Amino acid sequence: MMVTVLLYLFGILAILSALGMIFHKNPVYSALFLIVTFISLASIYALLGAQFLSIIQVMVYAGAIMVLFMFVIMLLNLRSEIRLPIGRPAQVFFGILFGILLLLESFLVLKSGTLSGAIGNFPQSRIDSIGSVQAIGNLLFTKYLFPFELASILLLVGMIGAIVLGRKKLPKES
């Protein structure tokens, strides 16, 4: 009962703050609204029994990524741009129209499709008994070892790319 109420509460909070994120003029407030969305999603993960992912969500998304966003917003001086409306009227109208169409489409898919698939061997009781972190870690280092290593290469490439793109061009010494 309590879990149900909390799930609906955090779901509504996530939707409201996501709407605030896209409709607020000031990008700083948009970033703050997005943090609220991420934290309510983290709470939903915790209520669904994925404790490890909940912690990771708070640390990586609400912590690291949003700090990066805030840093860039503060670095670029956007004072003059927040006086403009968020988009042209026709752009806003058609954007919302297409968004609602997409939403209806996914509702139709959800309504017509049935969830089928092989039932795995990790029921919630087993995850709880061996611990969320250990269960994920075991799979990550055995079955998914290759994608895990690829992810490390991806992060390295991302880091190098950010450094190369972001550095200032120094004048050539001659």
Place this chain on the structure above:
Amino acid sequence: MVPISNLLILAAILFAIGVIGVLIRRNAIVIFMSIELMLNSVNLTLVVLAKQLQSLDGQIFMLFVMTVAAAEVAVGLALIISAYRLRATVHVDEINLLRG
């Protein structure tokens, strides 16, 4: 416990909000944040389906999505900063070098 379809509907609504954000905003940083929102709604779908199917694969794929998102944010924000250095704006209407 909430029925699984309600959580999937929540993920669909968040995805649609992200799409609307990409379509209506002119500030490149906010467009980028909307893309993050879409990635997060997909993560929610993965976790919910992993719970429903009693499998951990969905949770592990969410970790990989998160890795991709982190790398993408680093590169994308560097791109936005270098675009700002060139044009002194992050408005996507004014960054129109590719317009024919």
